[in-house]
Amino acid sequence: MSQALREFLLKKAKLEKLFKWGVRWSLWPVHLVTSCCGVEVAHTSGPGFDAERWGVLPFHTMRQSNVILVEGTITKKMAKVLKMVYEQMPEPKYVIAMGACAVRGGLFWNSYHVVQVDTVVPVDVYIAGCPPTPEAVIRAFIMLHNKIKGQPGPYVEPTKVDLTPYLPPPPKPQPKPMAQQAG
Amino acid sequence: MSAKIPPKCPPPADHPLLEKLKAALGDAILNHGVTPEGHLCLMVPPGKVREVATKLKELGFDHVLSLSAVDYMAEGKFLVTYVYASYLNPDLKNQLLHVRAEIPRNDPKIASIADIYPSADYDERECHEMFGIWFEGNPHMGKRFLLDPDCCIDEKTGKPLYPLRKDFKVPDWGLMG
Numbered sequence: 001m002s003q004a005l006r007e008f009l010l011k012k013a014k015l016e017k018l019f020k021w022g023v024r025w026s027l028w029p030v031h032l033v034t035s036c037c038g039v040e041v042a043h044t045s046g047p048g049f050d051a052e053r054w055g056v057l058p059f060h061t062m063r064q065s066n067v068i069l070v071e072g073t074i075t076k077k078m079a080k081v082l083k084m085v086y087e088q089m090p091e092p093k094y095v096i097a098m099g100a101c102a103v104r105g106g107l108f109w110n111s112y113h114v115v116q117v118d119t120v121v122p123v124d125v126y127i128a129g130c131p132p133t134p135e136a137v138i139r140a141f142i143m144l145h146n147k148i149k150g151q152p153g154p155y156v157e158p159t160k161v162d163l164t165p166y167l168p169p170p171p172k173p174q175p176k177p178m179a180q181q182a183g
Numbered sequence: 184m185s186a187k188i189p190p191k192c193p194p195p196a197d198h199p200l201l202e203k204l205k206a207a208l209g210d211a212i213l214n215h216g217v218t219p220e221g222h223l224c225l226m227v228p229p230g231k232v233r234e235v236a237t238k239l240k241e242l243g244f245d246h247v248l249s250l251s252a253v254d255y256m257a258e259g260k261f262l263v264t265y266v267y268a269s270y271l272n273p274d275l276k277n278q279l280l281h282v283r284a285e286i287p288r289n290d291p292k293i294a295s296i297a298d299i300y301p302s303a304d305y306d307e308r309e310c311h312e313m314f315g316i317w318f319e320g321n322p323h324m325g326k327r328f329l330l331d332p333d334c335c336i337d338e339k340t341g342k343p344l345y346p347l348r349k350d351f352k353v354p355d356w357g358l359m360g
Contacts (some may be wrong), residue, residue: 109351112335112346132279 023092025055025149026083027141028065030089032082035072037099042070051134056141067094067144070122073101075113079120086121094147096140097123100130184226191255191262191283198223200278207238224281229263229293232249232284236265236296243272247296251305252314254355256349259288261316265296265303288318290330312349 009015028052031038044051045058059065062085074082086095097117100106103126108114117123125140146152200223205212214226227235244267253262255321260273265282266346269275286293295318297304309329317324335344344351 075333080331105356110351110356112351113330 020148022044023066026053026057026146027067027094027096028057029067029096030059030062030065030085031069031071032078033071033103034074034078034084034183035099035131037102038069039099039111040134041069041071041137044137049134049138049143051138054138054141054145056138062088063087063090066092067096069096070097070102070117071098073106074117074120076115077113082117082120085176092148093158094124094144095121096125096127096144098127098137098140099132103128106130120139126144139163142166191216191285192224200275200280204280208235209241210265211235212218212263214321217280220279222279222281223287224283226283226285229286232263232265232282233296233299235282236299239267239280239282240299243275244269245271247300247303247306248279250303252310252316252347254288254314254347254349258290261286261314262289263293263310263316265342291316292319293317294318297321315343315348 029041031041033041041058043049045056062068066089068082068086068089070082086093095117097103099110101114102117105111105114105116112177127136127140144154155175172181192214195215197215198218198221201215204223204225208225208227210230212225213228216224218224225235246268247265248268249264249266251264253264255262263284263286267280267282268278274275281286284293291314294314295313296308297307297318298320304321305324305328308326309322310316311318311321311324312328312330330346335346336342337344346353
C-alpha cells in the first residue's frame with residue numbers, strides 16, 4: 001500500500017509543484033548584518049512595509065531558515081563565517097546580496113581585506129543601492145519567488161518614457177579645425 | 184623630491200597647559216606647537232615615551248584617546264602619535280594633548296605604555312598590525328588581532344605585510360571586479 005502511495009505521490013500528484021509552492025511562500029531569511037543595510041531590513045519587516053505579506057519572516061538561526069540576506073561588507077574574516085552559515089542551512093537555500101558593498105565591494109573597492117560575496121557563496125539575487133530601500137528588498141524576494149517558480153526575471157518592467165520633447169535640441173556638429181587649416 | 188612634506192609638529196604658540204607640562208616633563212620636550220583646533224602638541228624622544236606617560240598620569244590625564252602612526256616613507260620614519268585626555272580632572276576638560284615620537288622605519292620599535300594606560304592596549308595591537316611597529320612590553324605583539332590570519336601575507340617569504348604602510352600594494356580588482 002505504501003509503495004503504491006509513494007508511486008502516486010511522485011508520479012501522479014504533482015508533488016514538485018506543491019513543494020515549490022510551499023518554499024515560495026515561506027522564505028525565511030537569516031540576517032548577516034555587517035553594515036547599515038540591516039536598518040533597511042528592519043523597516044522591511046516592520047508594520048510599514050510588512051514583508052510577511054509575501055511570507056518573509058525574519059529569523060535568527062540558520063538551521064531553520066532557507067534564505068541568507070548578506071547585508072553589507074564582507075571582510076575576509078567574515079567570509080569564513082558566511083561560508084559556515086551557508087553550509088549549515090538546509091536545502092533548498094538561496095542567497096541575496098544586498099547593497100553596493102555586498103555586490104561588488106562598494107565603498108571599500110580594491111581594499112586589502114574585503115571580498116565580493118559571489119566569490120564565497122553562489123548568489124541568487126542582487127539588490128543595488130547604498131543602502132537599498134525596503135521596496136527594493138521586497139522586490140528581490142519577489143524575484144526569488146519567480147526564480148523558484150521557474151520564471152526568473154524582474155517582476156516589474158521599467159516604463160519607458162520619451163523625454164525628447166522636454167530636452168534641448170542636440171548641438172550641431174562643428175567643422176573640424178584641422179580641415180579649416182588645410183583649406 | 185619636490186613634494187612638500189607636512190611639518191610633524193604645528194607652529195608654536197601660547198597655551199595654558201604649557202608651563203605646567205614644561206615643569207613636569209623638563210627636557211623630555213624636544214619641540215612643541217599648538218594645532219589649529221587649539222590642542223597642545225609635544226615632540227618627545229622615543230626612549231622617553233614611558234617616562235612621559237607616567238608623569239602625565241600623575242598630572243591627571245586618565246586615558247589615551249587614540250594611538251596611531253604616520254608613515255613618512257621618503258624620510259624613512261614613522262611618527263607615532265598618542266592623544267591623551269581626561270574624564271575626571273576639571274582643569275583638563277576639553278583638552279587633548281598630542282604627544283609625538285619619531286622612530287626609524289627600518290627598525291620600528293618603541294616602548295609599550297599598555298601597562299600604564301590600559302586603554303592604549305587595543306590601539307597598540309592595531310598599530311602593530313597595520314604598520315608593523317613593535318611595541319616592546321605588550322604581550323600581544325606578533326599575533327593577529329583584527330586582520331584575517333590568511334590575509335596580507337607575502338607569498339614568497341611567508342612574512343606578514345602591513346596594509347597601511349605606503350609601500351603596500353592593494354589588490355587590483357580591475358574595472359568590473
